[in-house]
Amino acid sequence: MACVNPDGTISAVAGKVLLAADQGADERAMAEAAGVPVYRVRASLRELVQAGLLTQADGAWAVTDAGRAAAAQAAGAG
């Protein structure tokens, strides 16, 4: 249940986490938005950063262009 698939697409949960991060949500709000526990959000955030879909600066999350595309694709697939 990794959030970034080998083909570069992301899971529906990861897509919801990205969208919530884009709206400035904190981890708890992201968990609510994605319907998963906070530990899953933390693991997803780490994976999304490693995949270059998300960055963090001064405590704020920023979704990259590739992240927006992946989130849109996940939303379409979901």
Added chain:
Amino acid sequence: MDANVAQSPSLPRIGEPAPHFEAETTHGTLRLSDFEGSWLILFSHPADFTPVCTTEFIAFAEIAPELSKRNVQLLGLSIDSTYSHIAWVRTIKEKFGVDIPFPIIADLNKEVATAYGMLMPGESKTETSRAVFVIDDKGVVRAMIYYPLTTGRNMDEILRLVDALQTSDEHGVATPAGWRPGDKVIVPPPRTVEDAEARMAAGYECQDWFFCKRAL
């Protein structure tokens, strides 16, 4: 120093930080720190596709909602692959109609099992015992339970243990044998003569100066 002793990993102890881990699980790569802010029950089972473990997994899944109400997450572990875990979870769903909602660590290199002392070589060199670690929201080991391969664990006791630990934290009390939520709790023994005198007048239910109970 004996070389064998020097190589033995230090095992978790109650009251000390739980050993850090990063592990592949059925819910992706997880670290102990991902659970910070929640209590965690980290438990091991001997092997996937075995009958006692199957009954335990069904039982853990059944108490998962109650644990969630107590801010407790579950995390399983065995020395099996992620693929084996996935197949077993799917079989449990297919044959017993039960969803396993929690992640399971695939500890093929025994790294987490070794760090947590889940292996009992006298019983099995290839399977983890039935260990349960209750880790609090700050990452501290609060309780440990070990059962042998032959004996399935008692979920009621695990829930009771969590209730007792959280009640102790919240109210600064201890809990007597067989305590259940709603029962009277033990007021910690006094440490000074002055405190001993004071508590006799404090309205507690005391059999003696060292043995006092109160309702919450």
